[in-house]
Amino acid sequence: MSIVSPERPIVAESGKVRTWLRRIWSGGQIVESCPSWCTDGHHNDGDGMLVDLSHGRDYGGTLLPVFDAKEGTIEMPVLDARISVDPYSDSPERRLPHVVLQPWEDEVMECLDPAAFAAVIAQIRAHCDRLDDVHAALVAARRETASL
Known part of the structure; x- marks a missing residue:
């Protein structure tokens, strides 16, 4: 396992633990590690607030042809799912892996255990x-x- 600098992009490789040095805005730095299931790129996670970090994996949804008054029929995703964890969250349920389900566009069911x-x-x-x-x-x- 190698540590990458925040300036280099982190390539998402499912099943491999990735680590990087992260500068914390309130001061200091920390070595972050992705869980093995995380496929997020973390390209913008080289510095920031601790609570801004999230790990996840998107599973997508199914696309259905839905009528839109302006566009005609357009493909809309339904039942879009993501496993996510927010390791520094104040909410205990967010610090454990959970599902974020988007039944349809712009509607979300969060923190499903x-x-x-x-x-x-x-x-x-x-x-x-x-x-x-x-x-x-x-x-x-x-x-x-x-x-x-």
Whole structure:
């Protein structure tokens, strides 16, 4: 493991611990280390306040074609997920790895622990089961309409 200077970019390599020297605005410096799962680049984390540091990994969402009055149909991400940890946060739940879920653009569910995230997944899965029922009803309605 080598320490990189803040002037050199830190290349995100999943599974490898990365470290760098970080200058703290209130004075002093600290050697920071990424957790093995962190894929953030940390290109702007060579100096700053301690609480500004966050480690994370984005898992993305699925893109759905959504109607937009100005643009027509545009691809919008839904269920965008990120594992994150804020090691210097005042909030104990942020100092542990947690999920930040963006159900749709500009809306966020923060600090989901494993149990809370599992509950959200169960709700979404149950809703998808109900959507299967809607799909079956649509097929039946179209079949009925075609026979008229």
